Amino acid sequence: MTARVTTRFRETTRVVLLTVVAVGWIGIPLWLLLVNSLKPLMEASALGLGLPKTWSLLDNYSTVINEGAYGTAVMNSLLIAVPTIASALLLGSLAAWAYARARSATMKVAYNLTVLSILLPPAVLPTIYELQLAGLDGTRLGYFLVMTGTRLGTVVFLATGFIRAMPAELEDAAEVDGAGRMQIYRHIVLPLLRPVLLVGSMILVITVWNEFFFAAFLLQGSERATLPMALYQFASASPDTSIVRWNLIFAHVVLTSLPLVIGYLFVQRRIVSGLSEGAIKG
Known part of the structure; x- marks a missing residue:
């Protein structure tokens, strides 16, 4: 008792x-x-x-929507966030599968370098130089490529350990039955990876949607500004520089976070069920 x-x-x-x-x-x-x-x-x-x-x-909210280019910023954020998250999850899970099943020292070095990208500070100047050489500086495509590349390490780190704990016999049996590598990935590896990819997608949604550092250097023009950039430009555009329009800034922050909240309300059941399923399997 x-x-x-x-x-x-x-x-x-x-x-x-x-x-x-x-x-x-x-x-x-x-x-x-x-x-x-x-x-x-x-x-x-x-x-x-x-x-x-x-x-x-x-x-407050009508001023932010009308003067803060909110609608354009939402579309720009969606045009970057959706393909970035989808590409990072797909390419990251494929790379994690390769790293988890590899035995060579070269692949181990490649894995460590990929994961190290999570900790290393972003190399802005070399990135801008490479984008200029490719003719992509200041474009949405260049920004998308940079965002995808800098987010791959997170997905690889999360998924590699998960795949290593999965029995390789399932893949071997499918290969004996004549399944190709992509068929094995699609029908065996990917379904088992769903819980960890849900976790990765949550992290990516938050970091990509709220990303400001790269956007400030790689996106040119207000017509390409994502929501964090639009918030910065709106806060800096006060007619009186000695006055901070806190009411409008707070309203813009609320509207910036609103799509994330709405998206979470729609997918929360899938996220919770996926995480619970992963915990039970683990």
Whole structure:
């Protein structure tokens, strides 16, 4: 009985501590963001947590949509994020399969170099130089190629260890039955990789959608700006440089995050079921 009480007390304490940390770390900043996006300029500049005395919801959000090129930025972000994530998952899972089943020292070195790209700082100047040589500097295609290449390491790192834990006998049996390499990948490896690819896609969606560093150097012109770039340009375009339009900036941040929230609400069940399935299989 004492052991049960002790266990229950520990679980309750853990839940309380996690709740306090979540409220302080996530809840308060999120509330600050939301509530100040509904206030007029003078109220929002105080950065208070109270409800607005004067509501400016329609004014703030309509100004951001009309003056902040929000619609164009959303389309630009989608044109980059969707093919980047799809390409990184496909190419990364194929590379991880090759690395996991390889025995040569060359492949081990290649794997380590690929994974090392997660930790190395981005080489901006050589990247810009190579894109200029290829005639892709400042284009969406060049930005897409860079984003895909810099995100492959994450997928390879996550998927390689997962594939190594998978029995190779399944692939050998399929090969004996006459299946080709791509058939084995499509019908055996890829379905088993679904849980880890869901995790990888979550990481990629967040990092690609919110990426600003490369966009600032590789995308030229406001017509190609993604949402983070559009937010930066909108915040920098204040007619009075001595005044920060916090109400509009907060509203732009909310709208920038809105597609991610909507997307998560649609796929959360698949993500949870996929992760649970992977945990059971593991």
